[in-house]
Amino acid sequence: MLVADISLVNLRFDGRRLVRREPAAPTLIVVGLPPQHVREEVPGKQDSTADPPGSLEAFTSGVSQLVFSVPPEVESLDLSLTSLLDWERLVPMTVPLLQPGVPASGLPGSVLEFPTRLFLTYDEPVTWTCRPEPHDADGRTGLWHALLNGERGGEALLRALRRAEGRPPVPAHVPLTEANLEDLVTLTSRTELIDADKAPIPLPSAPLRAEQFVATPLGASAHLHGAWDDVSPDAKEQFRTLMRRSPELVAYDHITGLGRDQFVRVVTRGCLSLGHPALLVSEFKRLFVAHKDDGVVAYLQREDRILPREPEVHYGEGTGFPNQGREMPFRVLRITDRVTPPLKPVWPPRPLDRPDAQPQATEPFWVELEGGGDHQFTVLATDHEGRKVSFTTPLVFVPDSRTEDWKALNDLHTSDETKERKRLERPLHGQVMAMAQPPADAPGSTAHAVGELVFTLVRKEAGGGHPLAGMLVVSSAEVRVPALEPFAPEAGDVSVEFDPVYRARGMAAHPARAYLDLKKAVGLDFAAEKAGGLARPNAEVKVITSQAGVVPDMFRTGPTGAVEAADMRDVAKAFDGAKLLGLVDLSALLAPVTTEHLGRLKQLGDAEIQNLLDDAEGVIPAPVLRVRDLADGTGRELRYVWKTKLQKPQPASPDEVFLLDVTRAVLTLDARTAIAKDGGQKTSVEGRLRNVALVIGGVVRVDIADLRFRAVPGNKPDVSASGLEMRFLGELRFIDTLRSALPADAFGSGAYVDVQPWGIRTGYALALPTIGIGVFSLANVSLKAELTIPFDPGKAISFRFSVSERQRPFNVTVSLFGGGGYFSLLVDAAGGIEVEGAIEFGGGAALNLGVASGGVSIMAGVRFEVRDRSVKVGGYLRCNGFLSVLGIVTVSVEFYLELTYEKHAGGSVVRGRGTLTVSVKIAFFSKSVSLELERSFPGAPGDPSFVDCFDEETHWKDYCLSFDGAP
Known part of the structure; x- marks a missing residue:
């Protein structure tokens, strides 16, 4: 029940006892003990339903060495196991703690390999207690064991010397890793970090405490624990400088029974x-698990x-x-x-399979x-x-x-x-x-x-x-973002990121105190009735500010990250597709915004907003979405407000009919949505457009001094316009001249302006009175010009000019000859055009001889019509005559000939039609006979194809043989 190797240093047997060879030399007893620890692999989690892991890898430690010094007062020892195991009268030898520059003494010291691959020694004086003779009880012999105690019988203090190196690698799944063992050496060895260029840096150091350490031939039954302070930042930096890993171990507890781990923390x-x-x-x-097999x-x-x-x-x-x-x-x-x-x-x-491998x-x-x-x-x-x-x-x-x-x-x-x-x-x-x-x-x-x-x-x-x-x-x-929800109800939670100016320089560096940007700009989908027809500002807002609310992304930064000015390209992009009066892209009319204008956004309170709206020269440089609590505490108010000056757009194409003059124009939009605590909403919208003019075809100019729109819940939209004036230019200037030359009541209703919730209609209606001078007569002449500005974004601005109407053409007669006609032109901003007109001329004569009377007339005319890309032109000749004898016999003859040309998207056609009608009435009998003839000639798209002209079975072969006899 005892396995030990005992070596004697400076002792000799004199035949009776062991005595010193040299009285002044150290006298030692060196005891080698079998491995005191088994390092085992840790399997995965086990339970009663899982298969047992089978065999596991395990590694034993090396031998441990205990060195005892024989004190001077002990002059000799018996050469017996009892005497050699009487360790209480001997002095345990530790491995000395070497200081820098101090040479080693050369004396051996006690080294315990526990746990496996870690060498421990005593940090303070200790004692070993063991039975020098076998212990028998009830016919059984107890296992030999030695108990390690502190100097006064308490906990023994141990320190780690080093790790064992050069051995085969152990499994990765073990309780104590190589890094843990290295940390134990660093934290218990009382060493300092030495760098040639710096002063030594102390490390947190505390010994391991052995509440129990019992050495046996089958392994140690031990309970070790240790705790350490944090490594200082200077020490960590020194470790990095020396290319070493800083220790991270805080506490360590280890309980074993006969060398087998029971608990490790x-x-x-x-x-x-x-x-x-x-x-x-x-x-x-170590847990016990019951497996079924x-x-x-x-x-x-x-x-x-x-x-x-x-x-x-x-x-x-x-x-x-x-x-x-x-x-x-x-x-x-x-x-x-x-x-x-x-x-x-x-x-x-x-661990790598190398002796010099660093612990991982x-x-x-x-x-x-x-x-x-x-x-x-x-x-x-x-x-x-x-x-x-x-x-x-x-x-x-x-x-x-x-x-x-x-x-x-x-x-x-x-x-x-x-x-x-x-x-x-x-x-x-x-x-x-x-x-x-x-x-x-x-x-x-x-x-x-x-x-x-x-x-x-x-x-x-x-x-x-x-x-x-x-x-x-x-x-x-x-x-x-509450300010977005009334304008974009589908927005909900929107994706945002920090504004780059705020992130780099802080909120104070941004003109509007921006702090967030929408990752995807949100469009403000205004209905026509919410903008008063003045504009369709379906603008995109992106920048969220602490003062101005939500505004478009219009800020250009310089190399230092400071906002230098507004990038009007981004503003124009934000308003891409927005129409002013449904006619011109609003993005092309936005005036540049200066840094001074941007600076106003930072202090854009409610009072400042109102001052800018009232000031004729004031501008609010970006559309602003704001939210605030109502003063009476009944809810919240969300406000969209924008006031901007417009600039002259780029030169228009010569083919453009409608041109907008915004040289002095100012556009203002102010929408307020009050949200009550119960969730109800009331939205009021005000819009204003000042000093804008519209030029149509270079012949008509309409000036609008002030156009206002207001929509209040529960009331019809209120639209008002002031300072509207239509003037004729170029070839139609004579209309203005005519108006000024004739009395005011000669024009009937004259100029008119009709403002309705659906739009604006303005124009002139000039009706000339009948003029008769001798054999000359002029009647039914009227001139009319009308401009329609609809508020519905699906409809375009249109302009119509006419001379008389188809239902009421003008008439001109000179003696036996006469004629008449009409003309009408309609164009709109969407590119639609309609033109129609006609002119008729001819003469007539009548004869009455008493017994017989009759008459004859001849009329010819031309009509034309252009509508929806279709063209129709026609001419006609109509001749008729009659003769009546004593009212008993009446004969009438009518001849009508018409030739028309029609062109449509699918082709063109020429039609001719003639009609001869003869009517005879004798007393109570009458008879009428008509002869009609019509022919049409299709254009190129109506010609028959080659396939239509030949039948494959009957004609194709003859057709091929006609070419030099080829088959």
Whole structure:
């Protein structure tokens, strides 16, 4: 029951006893003990339904050596086992703690290999107690064992000397890794970091405490534990300089029975990816599991948990954020988890099969539960205004020795794009929080109901106080923007990101105090009745500000990141498709916005807005969406307001009929939506367009001094126009001359303006009186010009000019000859054109001889019509005559001949038609006979094809033979 190797130093047997060879030389007894520890592989989790793991790898430690010095007062020893095992009268020898520059004494010291591949020695004087003779009881002999005690009988203090090197690698799945053993050496050996260029840096050092250590031939029954302080930042930097791994071990507990592990706890320090210091607690327990086929078996089982050491972390300037913390909307993040549930084990890489291989520490890892899936840490966050919100999130644990490893941390967050993106998308379920520090004069102006925050990893700035090489920041979010909802009800939660000017330079550097940008600009879908027909400002807004509200993306930054001016290209793009009076793109009419104008957005309060609206020269440089609480506390008001000067557009094409003159024009839109607490909404809209003119075809100009629109719930839209004037130009200037030359009442209604909710109709209606001078007569002459401006965006502006009408043509007669006609022209801004007209001429004569009377007339005319890309031109000749004798016999003859040309999209055709009608009436008998003839000649599209002219069976062969007899 005892296995030991005993060697004697400076002792000889004189025949009776052991005596010293040299009285002054050290006298030692060296005892070699069998391996005291077995290092076992740890299988996966076992239960009664799982198959047992079968054989497992195990490695025993090497021999341990105990060295005892024979004190001077002991002059001799008996040459017996009892005497040699009487260790209480001997002095245990430790391995001396060498100081720099002090040579080794050369004396051997006691070295215990426990656990496997770690060499321990005494840190303070100890004693060994053992039975020098076998212990028998009830016919059984007890196993020999020796108990290690401290100097006064308490805990023995031990320190690690070094790791065993040059041995075959052990399995990766073992309780104590090579990195753990190296940390034990570093933290218990009382060494200092020595750098030739720097002063020595002390390390946290504390010995291992052996509450029990019993050495036996079958292995030690021991209970060791140790705890250490954090490594200082200077020491960590020195470790990096020396290309060594900084120790991360915090606590260590080890219980064995006869060399077999019963319980091992390894506590290492690290950080969670939000910056919270945390501990990884790995416990290994030998548990008994009942298997249906193998009975009760015992294996080491691993259980990992993480304990946040400091649950609260503060953020802000100086903590290492690239933009002084503006990309992190929280000032404090507090993790409320005291400890996690059991986690999925993460093992370090298997050691390399080389004697000089460096120990591999655990890599950073996502904290996953033992049963699968991420552990969701509960985080209580405090925003810029002290408001608290909570959310859950998975996190990465980074061992303390890998906190500066940017690549490993970044790879974890980008290795699986889909999976990691979901891990970084954290729902907040509509909790209200400040996305940025609001200005002192506008508290609450940056608060939003947040549906989701999306985090991303960025590299820490050099010198920052954050413990990791990478920092989680908010890259985007899903938030509600109340100012958008009345104009874009489908918006809901919109995706936003931090404005680049705010992120780089702060909110004060932005002209409108912007802090967020919509990732996708939101269009403001105004109905026609909500804009008064003045414009269709379906503008896109993108920039969210703390003062002005929501505005388009119109800010151009310089090389330093400062806003220099408005980029009108972006403003024009935002208003692409918006029409002024349904005619001209609003984007082409926007005047440049200066830096002075932009500066007004920063102080754009309600009073300032009203002052700018009242000021004839004032402008609100960008469409602004604002939200504010009503003064009476009954709800909230959302406001869209914009006032801009327009500029002359680029030179128009010569083919354009409608030209807009906006040289002095100012457009104002002001929409207010009051939302009551019960959810009801009332929207009132005011629009105003001043000093605009419309030129049609270079012959008509319509000036509008002031056009207003107002829509109030419960009332019909109120549209008013003032200062409307139509003037004729060029070839039609004679109309204005004619108007001024004739009396005012000669024109009937004359000029008129009709403003209706559907649009504006304005024009002239000039009707000339009948003029008769001798044999000359002119009647039914009228001139009419009319401009229609519809408010419905589906309809275009149209202009119509006519000379008389088809239903009432003008008439001209001179003696026996006469004629008449009409002309009408209609054009619209959509490119439609309609033209029609006709002219007729001829003569007539009548004869009455008493007994007989008769007459004859001849008329000819031309009609034309252009409509919907179809053209129709026709001419006609009509001749008729009659003769009546005493009223008894009447004969009449009518001849009509017409020739027309019609062109449509599908082709053209020429038609001719002739009719001869003869009527005879005798007393009470009458008879009429008509002869008609019609022919038509299709144009090229109506000609028969080659296939239509030949029949394959009867004609094709003859056709082919006609060409030189070829078949």
